[in-house]
Amino acid sequence: MFITKKHLSRRAVLRGAGITLALPLLDSMVPAQTPLHKTAAASKTRFCGIEMVHGAAGSTVEGQSKYYWSPMKEGSDFETTLSLASLEPYHDYLTIVTDTDLNNAMSLTPREDGADHTRSSAVFLTGAHPKMTEGADIYNGPSVDQVYAQKFGQDTPLPSLQLCIEDVGSLSGACGFGYSCVYANTISWASPTEPLPMEMDPRVAFERLFGAGGTPTERQVRREEDRSILDTILHAANRLQAGLAPADKARLDGYLTDVREIERRIQKVEKYNASNEARSLPEAPIGVPDSFGEHVKLMFDLQALAFMTETTRVAAFKMGRDVSSRIYPDSGVKIPFHAASHHSEAPAAIADFAKLNAYHVSMVAYFAEKLKNTPDGDGNLLDHSMIMYGSPMGDANVHEHKKLPVFLLGHANGQLKGNLHLRTPRGTPMANLLLTMLHKLGVDDVEQIGDSNGVLAI
Numbered sequence: 343m344f345i346t347k348k349h350l351s352r353r354a355v356l357r358g359a360g361i362t363l364a365l366p367l368l369d370s371m372v373p374a375q376t377p378l379h380k381t382a383a384a385s386k387t388r389f390c391g392i393e394m395v396h397g398a399a400g401s402t403v404e405g406q407s408k409y410y411w412s413p414m415k416e417g418s419d420f421e422t423t424l425s426l427a428s429l430e431p432y433h434d435y436l437t438i439v440t441d442t443d444l445n446n447a448m449s450l451t452p453r454e455d456g457a458d459h460t461r462s463s464a465v466f467l468t469g470a471h472p473k474m475t476e477g478a479d480i481y482n483g484p485s486v487d488q489v490y491a492q493k494f495g496q497d498t499p500l501p502s503l504q505l506c507i508e509d510v511g512s513l514s515g516a517c518g519f520g521y522s523c524v525y526a527n528t529i530s531w532a533s534p535t536e537p538l539p540m541e542m543d544p545r546v547a548f549e550r551l552f553g554a555g556g557t558p559t560e561r562q563v564r565r566e567e568d569r570s571i572l573d574t575i576l577h578a579a580n581r582l583q584a585g586l587a588p589a590d591k592a593r594l595d596g597y598l599t600d601v602r603e604i605e606r607r608i609q610k611v612e613k614y615n616a617s618n619e620a621r622s623l624p625e626a627p628i629g630v631p632d633s634f635g636e637h638v639k640l641m642f643d644l645q646a647l648a649f650m651t652e653t654t655r656v657a658a659f660k661m662g663r664d665v666s667s668r669i670y671p672d673s674g675v676k677i678p679f680h681a682a683s684h685h686s687e688a689p690a691a692i693a694d695f696a697k698l699n700a701y702h703v704s705m706v707a708y709f710a711e712k713l714k715n716t717p718d719g720d721g722n723l724l725d726h727s728m729i730m731y732g733s734p735m736g737d738a739n740v741h742e743h744k745k746l747p748v749f750l751l752g753h754a755n756g757q758l759k760g761n762l763h764l765r766t767p768r769g770t771p772m773a774n775l776l777l778t779m780l781h782k783l784g785v786d787d788v789e790q791i792g793d794s795n796g797v798l799a800i
Contacts, residue, residue: 356582358574362553364499364651366597367719368590385719386494387754387783388649388656388727391487392706393466393529393734395459395662396683398747399696400425401736404689410696411747412440413763420763425699426749428707435710435724437750437800438763442772445793446471447734447743457519458741459664462734464525465743467658469773469792470534472525476516480524483792485531486776488538490783491656502656503648504530505547505641506540507634508663509626530658540660544608544640545629551644551653552601572602593717597650604643611636635672635705642709649723650716661702673701683738699747706731710751727752728783746772750779750800757782764800774798 354371356363365371367385400411400423413420420438422430429436447465449455454474464472470483487502495501517523530538541547552571572579579598583591608629615621615628622632631637638661648654662668667678675682675698677691682698685691706729713723732748735741753760766774773792778800780788 356575356578366650385726390657392659392731397735397738401745418761428704435760440765444743444772460521466734487658500654504540506660543627543629638705646712728754
């Protein structure tokens with residue numbers, strides 16, 4: 343056999359009636375023993391910013407003394423804590439940053455007091471202080487996901503993806519305390535005046551990724567026929583597989599199986615929600631599961647597929663909504679979320695809130711497992727990703743934005759070493775972490791974001 347420069351394009355897709363299915367990176371896409379080999383196989387870092395509201399038990403005085411969130415030891419010789427226990431298998435990928443403050447989420451004038459819940463999400467990925475207004479003259483700052491997308495996401499089918507779990511409502515109207523609802527309803531800002539809507543429905547997100555049906559009518563017809571999007575590309579997929587090496591055949595088959603399984607899960611949810619059975623979330627779209635865990639896992643699986651195929655490299659995921667009264671039965675805590683965050687400094691209530699935090703983090707561990715088990719070039723997706731998880735509040739009992747719970751997962755193509763707990767000096771802006779992240783993502787021409795005044799040694 344002779345090694346040639348013939349190879350499958352990295353941007354190869356399978357097409358059907360209204361379907362465009364991007365492919366994962368296959369060995370056939372990398373021309374062997376040519377100068378193009380390393381270039382074709384080189385992976386660009388995927389980024390996902392994940393917000394969970396209401397802070398963490400570990401940011402309270404009691405929680406710090408019990409090490410509910412941040413480990414006792416700094417550096418690499420640390421033990422994962424109660425809230426982060428599910429991340430122990432990913433210790434080598436984990437970077438915990440302790441004691442940063444989100445200064446611009448705080449009220450800067452007396453008239454801004456009381457608006458912490460309305461303002462917090464807008465600051466999470468921007469580090470900026472949003473303009474106090476209930477009108478159309480909103481003003482915030484660009485979010486790190488969008489700064490990255492604008493530089494390194496323009497050559498992918500979707501520059502970025504914005505997802506959420508709870509109904510965040512419209513990007514307009516007044517939400518009290520002098521602030522527009524837009525500030526509470528998204529964490530992603532393309533510019534100071536351009537907030538991006540978050541998508542709650544897994545079906546809609548699925549169809550955005552796979553171009554499933556050219557029009558809403560076509561999509562509705564296919565759903566009613568109970569067909570898979572893969573049915574329309576089966577011939578093209580079989581033709582492609584016939585020319586692939588065994589390893590690529592197996593990888594492509596696994597990918598198509600994943601797509602079909604996610605679609606099946608969405609269809610199962612839709613079937614139940616259309617059956618007139620009682621729903622916990624009667625106002626939610628038909629594709630939204632009542633189960634928080636099922637909903638989050640669907641959204642993470644969709645992001646993993648998007649990252650695998652480089653349909654997009656950038657995602658923002660809002661896992662909660664401020665002042666949410668949702669109960670999470672699988673956490674073992676029966677108190678509504680917002681009420682649990684107002685624990686009145688009672689040790690038993692703080693311990694319960696730590697369990698709730700641990701449950702939320704376990705969802706991210708599910709995502710980490712998915713990424714780690716997905717081959718990508720010379721490693722896996724977790725090697726080539728930067729996942730940020732955190733909250734714009736610390737101790738939500740007093741609406742404080744200090745000592746924030748935040749961590750990073752992934753090696754970001756070698757830019758993050760992982761296996762690190764960094765305790766920052768008192769008063770360090772969380773925006774310093776945002777700026778550091780941008781530099782690690784290759785956006786090194788940005789010198790400041792929000793109130794940043796330096797970078798962190800991660």
